[in-house]
Amino acid sequence: MNTAILVVSFGTSYKDTLKKNIEALEKDIQKNFPEYEVRRAFTSGFIIKKLKETMNIEIDNVEIALDKLKNDGYEKVVCQPTHIMNGFEYEKFKTMAESKKHMFKEIVIGEPLLYGTEDNQKIVDCLKCEFENSNDNNAIVFMGHGTGHPANSIYAAIDYMMKDRGFKNGFMGTVEGYPEVESVISALKRESYKDVILTPFMLVAGDHAVNDMAGDEEDSWKNIFEKEGFNVNCIIKGLGEYNSIRKLYIDKVKNILN
Numbered sequence: 001m002n003t004a005i006l007v008v009s010f011g012t013s014y015k016d017t018l019k020k021n022i023e024a025l026e027k028d029i030q031k032n033f034p035e036y037e038v039r040r041a042f043t044s045g046f047i048i049k050k051l052k053e054t055m056n057i058e059i060d061n062v063e064i065a066l067d068k069l070k071n072d073g074y075e076k077v078v079c080q081p082t083h084i085m086n087g088f089e090y091e092k093f094k095t096m097a098e099s100k101k102h103m104f105k106e107i108v109i110g111e112p113l114l115y116g117t118e119d120n121q122k123i124v125d126c127l128k129c130e131f132e133n134s135n136d137n138n139a140i141v142f143m144g145h146g147t148g149h150p151a152n153s154i155y156a157a158i159d160y161m162m163k164d165r166g167f168k169n170g171f172m173g174t175v176e177g178y179p180e181v182e183s184v185i186s187a188l189k190r191e192s193y194k195d196v197i198l199t200p201f202m203l204v205a206g207d208h209a210v211n212d213m214a215g216d217e218e219d220s221w222k223n224i225f226e227k228e229g230f231n232v233n234c235i236i237k238g239l240g241e242y243n244s245i246r247k248l249y250i251d252k253v254k255n256i257l258n
Contacts, residue, residue: 001075001105004037005029005253006065008093009082011042012206013050015057021204021240025082028246029253036257037074041065043093062096070103080110080253082203082240087149108256113203113239113248114154120161126244128167131197138233139193140170141184142201143213143221146177155179158201169193172201173221175212181221185228196230198222205238 007026012018022040030038041062042048051057060068062079069077079097083090090112101107114120131140144155155172156179162170173184188196198221200209213221214234225232239245 003076004074011044011047012204017204021238066100076106083112085151087147087151144174144201146174152177199235205236
C-alpha cells in the first residue's frame with residue numbers, strides 16, 4: 001500500500017526548539033525510512049494558531065493532515081506520536097486519528113515514548129548515559145510536565161527506576177503533578193546534595209523550561225532551589241535533542257512497519 005508516516009506532536013511556539021527537537025526527530029525518521037512520506041501534525045490548537053499569527057508558520061492538526069494524505073492518494077498512515085506518555089494529549093490525538101479511519105485502508109496508531117516498564121527502562125538508561133560524565137556530587141533534577149491524568153504515576157516510577165538502575169543522583173519532579181518540586185527538594189536534602197543541575201523531561205525545551213524552570217520569576221524552579229541553599233545550573237535541552245532518545249521513537253516506528 002501507498003504508506004505515509006504522520007509524526008504527531010503537542011507542538012511548541014519556540015522556533016529554535018521546534019527545529020532542534022521536533023524537526024530533528026522528523027528528519028531522523030525520514031532518514032531511516034526514506035521510502036515513506038513523512039509529514040507533521042500538532043495537537044495543540046493554541047500553538048498552531050500562535051505560530052500562524054506570530055511567525056506565519058502553518059502547521060496542520062491531525063484531522064487536516066490526514067485529510068491531505070487521503071487527497072494525495074495514501075492508503076495507509078502510520079501515526080507516530082511524540083508525546084511522552086498516554087495522557088490527555090495522547091488520548092486527544094487518538095480520537096482525532098480514529099475519526100479518520102474510515103478514509104483509509106489502514107491507520108496505525110503508534111505508542112507514546114513511555115508505554116510500559118521496558119520503555120521506562122530504556123529512557124532511564126539513555127539519560128544515565130547522557131549524564132554519565134557529570135559529577136556524582138551533582139543532583140540531576142528532571143522537570144516533567146505533570147498531569148491530572150492517571151498516567152502521571154509514570155513520573156514517580158521513573159524516579160524510582162533511576163535509583164534502581166544505578167542512576168543514583170537522578171531525580172524527577174513535575175510542574176503540574178507529582179512529584180512536586182517540594183518533594184524533590186526534601187529528597188535532595190535527605191541525601192545532602194548541594195549542587196543541582198535542572199533540565200526538562202519534555203520533548204521540547206519550550207515555555208516550561210525557559211520560564212518555569214530557568215526563568216527569573218520568583219516561583220521558577222531555579223529561584224526556588226537557590227532560596228533553599230542549592231547551587232543551580234540549568235541545561236535547557238529537550239529530550240528531542242538527544243540522539244539516543246530520538247532513536248527510541250524510531251524504534252517505535254520500525255516495530256510498526258515490521
